[in-house]
Amino acid sequence: MDTNIRIGDFFSLQNSVESVNESDYEIEGLIVEAAKAFERSTYQCVYIIDYFKQGFLYVSNNIARLCGGEAEKIKDFGYRFYIDYVPEKDLKMLLEINNSGFKLFNSIPVSERKEYTISYDFHIRRGNRKRLVNHKLTPLVLTKDGRIWLAICTISLAASNEPGNVIMKKPGAGSFYQYSLYSHRWEERKEIVLTENEREVLSLSTQGYTMNDIADNICKSVDTVKACKRSIFQKMDVKNIAEALTYAQNHQLI
Structure with a gap:
């Protein structure tokens, strides 16, 4: 070049x-x-x-x-x-x-x-x-x-x-x-601080779990999982779970 x-x-x-x-x-x-x-x-x-x-x-x-x-x-x-x-x-x-x-x-x-x-x-x-x-x-x-x-x-x-x-x-x-x-x-x-539920939701998302699977795994409702994701996106200022996972990995949050 x-x-x-x-x-x-x-x-x-x-x-x-x-x-x-x-x-x-x-x-x-x-x-x-x-x-x-x-x-x-x-x-x-x-x-x-x-x-x-x-x-x-x-x-x-x-x-x-x-x-x-x-x-x-x-x-x-x-x-x-x-x-x-x-x-x-x-x-x-x-x-x-x-x-x-x-x-x-x-x-x-x-x-x-x-x-x-x-x-x-x-x-x-x-x-x-x-x-x-x-x-x-x-x-x-x-x-x-x-x-x-x-x-x-x-x-x-x-x-x-x-x-x-x-x-x-x-x-x-x-x-x-x-x-x-x-x-x-x-x-x-x-640095942002994730709650225990938010950390669990992110970690399980890396393993390809669906919303229902995550809810069952952490013994919470699907609405709670959705609320966790919204909170994560807001804290990280990202638009989707892929961007959230990248942010978490780059910032060593999970």
């Missing part, structure tokens, strides 16, 4: 990694084996970013489902993958998220940084078609000064209709950070 964006643009000075030695890579084999094991247990595509060597340490084989490229080829491409497979408008968005994300990450105490995950949606092109995917990134190994050396990422089909939806949070936190692509800044927001 003809674009002015270059691979080096993705490696922000906010996360300049300089204190890694070759001896530190002795853990590489163990990390790759762990990623392969994770790949076998999930439908998601998995890859590992190496911010020191500015490339990919590992790419799962199932990534061909999304873009049609072979895993080894994409691994060799490294960040060229984004330039070749992501529309330019979304590429510019990814650069903005990348730079703003590292600024926020560096404001977090070093002792807490590995607990955070950033999630966002963007398009991947496959031939003349494009698919909206959800991308999550979380630190795997930090340098002594708290920079991200290795990060593990997952890619899956997005439930939303538009790119963006950028959030950063840690499990169990009462708040999360949401990035606005309009005001170009992070905003801290209070």
Whole structure:
């Protein structure tokens, strides 16, 4: 793709990694084996970013489902993958998220940084078609000064209709950070709280239970289940159960 964006643009000075030695890579084999094991247990595509060597340490084989490229080829491409497979408008968005994300990450105490995950949606092109995917990134190994050396990422089909939806949070936190692509800044927001019934309704929905099945399972009326769903949609500001499930998964509510 003809674009002015270059691979080096993705490696922000906010996360300049300089204190890694070759001896530190002795853990590489163990990390790759762990990623392969994770790949076998999930439908998601998995890859590992190496911010020191500015490339990919590992790419799962199932990534061909999304873009049609072979895993080894994409691994060799490294960040060229984004330039070749992501529309330019979304590429510019990814650069903005990348730079703003590292600024926020560096404001977090070093002792807490590995607990955070950033999630966002963007398009991947496959031939003349494009698919909206959800991308999550979380630190795997930090340098002594708290920079991200290795990060593990997952890619899956997005439930939303538009790119963006950028959030950063840690499990169990009462708040999360949401990035606005309009005001170009992070905003801290209070996390929603689900009742026990709402949590049960969501969890059972992931298993494909019907409204009547859910009502029987939680010993409530169908009207109560409907009321729970309405409350969930209102709290999450979503329109259907698929969007609610995506919200819950991204915010680690179930």
